[in-house]
Each structure stands twice: as C-alpha cells, then as structure tokens.
Amino acid sequence: MDLYACMTPNTLKVMFMLGELDLDFELKRVRVYRGEHFAEGFENLHPYRKLPVLVDPQGPQGTPFTVFESGAILVYLAEKTGKLLGDGPAERSTVMQWLMLQMSSVGPSFGNASHFTAASGQGEHYSRKRFVTQAARLCAVYDERLRAERYLAGDFFSIADLATFPWLWRHPGMVGIDTSQFAGLNRWLREVEQRPGLARVQPRYKALVDADRQDLAEVDPDLMDRIMGRGDWWLAD
Ligand SMILES: N[C@@H](CCC(=O)N[C@@H](CS)C(=O)NCC(=O)O)C(=O)O
Incomplete structure (x- = not known):
C-alpha cells in the first residue's frame, strides 16, 4: 500500500494502524511546505488536497483503490482485515x-x-x-x-x-x-x-517530522498563506 503523508497526527494514526496490522507500506512523502499537494493531479488523490491518503493496490474489486480522510482510512483498513472494529x-x-x-x-x-x-x-x-x-x-x-x-x-x-x-x-x-x-x-x-504497532512505525514517522520541519523552516511565506487560507488567499474579502 502507498501512504501519501506529511507530518500531522492524522498521518500518525494511519501509520500506527498499519503498524498494528503489521502491513508493509510505502511512505510517499508529500512536501506540503513546497506546495506539492497543490500540483496538478493531486486532486485525484484528494479533492480537497489534504493528507493523509492511502492507495491500496488490491482494492475491493482487485484494482487500486484510493481512500482519503484519516478516519475513513482507518475504517477501510479495519473492514479489510476484520480487525480493531469491535464485534x-x-x-x-x-x-x-x-x-x-x-x-x-x-x-x-x-x-x-x-x-x-x-x-x-x-x-x-x-x-x-x-x-x-x-x-x-x-x-x-x-x-x-x-x-x-x-x-x-x-x-x-x-x-x-x-x-x-x-x-x-x-x-x-x-x-x-x-x-x-x-x-x-x-x-x-x-x-x-x-503498543508494538507504534514502535514499528515510530522511527519512520520521526524521520518524516524532521524532514517536514526542515522544509517548514524555509517555507515561502505566500505558500504558507495559501496553506493557512489567509493573506492574498483570503476568499472572504
Ligand atoms: N480531516 C482530515 C484532515 C486532513 C488535514 O487537514 N491534513 C493537513 C495535515 S498536514 C494537510 O493536508 N494540510 C495541508 C493543507 O491544508 O494545505 C483527516 O483527518 O485526514
């Protein structure tokens, strides 16, 4: 599975879940502080251009299936594996x-x-x-x-x-x-x-946080305004 991710507790939720299930996944870092999620085509992963997004190559029809919204990703993985959803x-x-x-x-x-x-x-x-x-x-x-x-x-x-x-x-x-x-x-x-699931993924999450923090330290102010929805990006004026 591919997990499109940036540093956020919403990404950690999904990584933790994948760790609990002991499932292999590729962490596809999206450099939000370089504006990569605003690139043409990202809307096919998430219409609102947010992270995380999971792409399961073996979806319900045996073909790739995309899931956005961290809560929906957790439910999808729980239903797929029959775990962590209660009886x-x-x-x-x-x-x-x-x-x-x-x-x-x-x-x-x-x-x-x-x-x-x-x-x-x-x-x-x-x-x-x-x-x-x-x-x-x-x-x-x-x-x-x-x-x-x-x-x-x-x-x-x-x-x-x-x-x-x-x-x-x-x-x-x-x-x-x-x-x-x-x-x-x-x-x-x-x-x-x-939980062992957290220990399994924590080093990868920490590396993601360190890398995003580096980007954040030199983020373009206009991109930051766009991410925050303010300044020249205000729609309310
Ligand atoms: N409710 C969403 C929240 C997603 C979200 O806000 N993600 C942030 C975390 S970095 C994001 O993509 N921000 C980039 C932006 O807003 O441009 C979820 O749980 O998946």
Whole structure:
C-alpha cells in the first residue's frame, strides 16, 4: 500500500494502524511546505488536497483503490482485515461514536488550538482561548471515559483509540493544557504508547517530522498563506 503523508497526527494514526496490522507500506512523502499537494493531479488523490491518503493496490474489486480522510482510512483498513472494529452492532457503534468524536471535535479543536497558540503569528486572543478551552473540555471528557473503561470503546483496543492517541499524546502540552489531574487519560496514554504497532512505525514517522520541519523552516511565506487560507488567499474579502 502507498501512504501519501506529511507530518500531522492524522498521518500518525494511519501509520500506527498499519503498524498494528503489521502491513508493509510505502511512505510517499508529500512536501506540503513546497506546495506539492497543490500540483496538478493531486486532486485525484484528494479533492480537497489534504493528507493523509492511502492507495491500496488490491482494492475491493482487485484494482487500486484510493481512500482519503484519516478516519475513513482507518475504517477501510479495519473492514479489510476484520480487525480493531469491535464485534457486533453495539461494539461497532461504540467504536464509531468515539471515532466520530475524534474526527469532528478532537482533531479540529486541537488543530485550531495549536494554530492560534503557535502558528498563526497574529496573536488572536479570542480564537486561542476558544479553541484551547474546547480542547481542555475534551481532555476532561476523555479522562472521565478512560477512568471508567480501559479503552475508548470498552475493554478492547480499537480504531477509536488509534485515531485519538496521536492527538491527545503531545498536543495538550503543546497548547498549554495541564493534564496532570487526568489520571484516566494518562493511564491510557502510557498503555497505548507501549503498543508494538507504534514502535514499528515510530522511527519512520520521526524521520518524516524532521524532514517536514526542515522544509517548514524555509517555507515561502505566500505558500504558507495559501496553506493557512489567509493573506492574498483570503476568499472572504
Ligand atoms: N480531516 C482530515 C484532515 C486532513 C488535514 O487537514 N491534513 C493537513 C495535515 S498536514 C494537510 O493536508 N494540510 C495541508 C493543507 O491544508 O494545505 C483527516 O483527518 O485526514
């Protein structure tokens, strides 16, 4: 399988999943800070030009099949292998509920909290406070759940845990949320961190982060505006 990727927790989710399944994959680095995802043709991989994207050469019809959106990639791989999705309608629905909460709330809240904390450079007080508050509320929600249950969907590890871990691992600290009182969340983080699937892919993910950070250090300001959707790229003016 080919995984088109850049440094983001959304890529780590998929790498972690592939590691858990012990599946071989080729990491196709897309240099976002060189604008490679804006090149002609990339829209065939992802219509909104985002990462990650998975291409399975042996798709459902025996031909190559492309999947975008990290949550959809996790579901695709879980269905393909019959793993990490739970057994029966109740378990499966519980997995999907926690997966959807990650996709709709954890990713966007932490993404925006990080943006307004470190990346925007505009000092938006209101925006930063709003998203850090939402991210902190989510930490409390996950802590409560993980005090009651071993994993997000119950007593079994699933794609809901895989999707959520990369966002709750380092991002709370990065945006200044004190997680020391979240015993349930911290217990789960320490446990998931030990999974062999993560160890299998971590060196490759770290190399990806190092390479992207180098690109980021010398990114063209206009390209950065395009990625962020601002400056000359504002559509709202
Ligand atoms: N909901 C999407 C989020 C994808 C996303 O925002 N990816 C970023 C991570 S680097 C990206 O491609 N950014 C490049 C851009 O926005 O131009 C997912 O989970 O796959």
